[in-house]
Amino acid sequence: MSEPYKNIDDLFRDKFENFEQDPPEYVWDNIKTGIQNPKGPGGHGFNGGGLAGFTALLIIIGTILVYLLSNSFTINLPEKGSETSPTAQESFMDDTQIDTNPVIAQDIKVTAEIEESENRLQKEQESEYSVQENMESSMLPKKSIPEERVGKSTLMALSRTERIKQTNQQAPPSPNENKLSSLKYINFEYNGLGQTNQSDVRLNHKPSSFISTVPAPPRDDYVTKGQWSVGLYFRPEMIRYPSDDQITNYARGIDLHVLYKKNEYFLQTGLGFSQVTDAGNYKIDYNKYMGSYEDVYDVTFDTIGNEVTPVYHTQTVDVYDSINYVRITPSERRYTYLQIPIMFGYGKDYRRFGWFVKAGPALALMVHENIPEMSMREDQYKILNVENSLPARINANWQFVLSAGANYKLGNKISLSVEPLIRYYINSDYEPGKYTTRHPYSLGLRTGLLFNF
């Protein structure tokens, strides 16, 4: 018969003192799997070599992108108003300007007609030659190809050519005909490098003597020379962990970035160092020191004179309280990360102000961690167990960074840049499965100076 309980506390304490229940079998299966494949602090399989490889890959990709971007736009057209290459300007002329001039339009029409007739003639001659050749070479009897038709097509082609030529001869000479005829076999080839080559290919549509009088289009649209800048930034950030009771963390960092800008587009990469602090507690199970006594572990006897004297061999034994105590002591861990971003952006500059938006991935590598030792008030104690409430951080994680900001030109070579940014952690920076399962994010404000070259 069980004893009567006086209160709830005794009831529960007594009933659960020796309470046992067998767990389901799958629990052991899961534990077995867990202890056979423990996840190391690296978490996502980043080891030293992997990290170095990733870093090298990132830098190489960045360098190649910058190189490709800078070489794909190496068109160095002459400065605005320059007359070093007037023919190049002509080659950029708009067709509508030519068509509005009736004389030019007429010349073009005639030229086009000649060209068309010659093309037809060439085709028909080729056809005739082909037919004749076929007749000669094929095994078919000659009667299968009517002679009359072959002759007729040749005559038609010839008569057409003749007719066009006669038309040209009979037409009253236009005032520009001489010029046109003299320029008829001059062509301007734009070689893609801002220079033109004259060749003996016939001119198509654009008589130069007229076009050259039209002012050149503005050069600004074609100025594609890239600009390099180096930026030095300071960056405070606030990191949020959505699914944990972990309080918001604060990080601060400095960035040294290189920026290459072409027209409105730019690529930015570089190195940054960021320091973040985790505040937690050590939970220490220990026994208090009570004192010590001398333990006799051996007794020997010496005979001094005629007396037998016992000699006690002792050792000091410390005594600790049998009660387990718990001590919670604060612990503040500091971590330093190297951050390597590759950002692609778009921006516009005005007189002094400019704005931009940019986004891209960033790799964060832990380069240093400072984990302080626990502190105890007592001089002597016996530690039974130590637990830290903070999980370890992983060595590398990927982030996606999005920012938008503004520049203000302080001088020809220097600008002030202010950009709020949001950083989304693609994987958590803590050991997986131990602290957070959702993706942290951070909000920051990067402020710095951009030096233009």
Next chain:
Amino acid sequence: MYSEDELIRKCIEQDAKAQELFYRRFAPRMYGVCLRFSKNQMEADDIMQEGFIKVFLNLKSFRNEGSLEGWIRRTIVNTAINLYKKNVKYQKDIEIDQAEAVQNSETGAYDNLVVEELLKLISELPLGYRMVFNLNIIEGYTHKEISQLLEISENTSKSQLSRARQTLQRKIEEIQRTERKK
């Protein structure tokens, strides 16, 4: 049959048979602890799994100075506390003037309750009440220690214990009334 020291050594050496023996030896009692700290069996399974993985991975840090069962139990309780911290997003500190004002009822008629019923009552308690009740009444932690472990104030710990007691007492009385009607 291994002695405790041998079992520990073999577990540290990753002997699969010893690990299973170790688990079988302590699992029933530890699962009882897990059930007390959880609201359902699934949660208890999670605590058990995570707790025992920690035990095996940290077994070499056991100094063999105290009881092994006590050490495992502390690890399991700490795992339950960590799970509690993950689950509690917002904690309201409920200050109470008379935390100890609620006196234990002395009905003297509790002895007919079986442990399964009591376990059910504990699992139905709100998370904070359940944690404080378990830690203080059954595990023997003081309010100061609980406040540090759960990162709450001492008064909150006291008030939650008081409310847990009230809730349990009310529910036990309901059970007794129901049984009397039968």
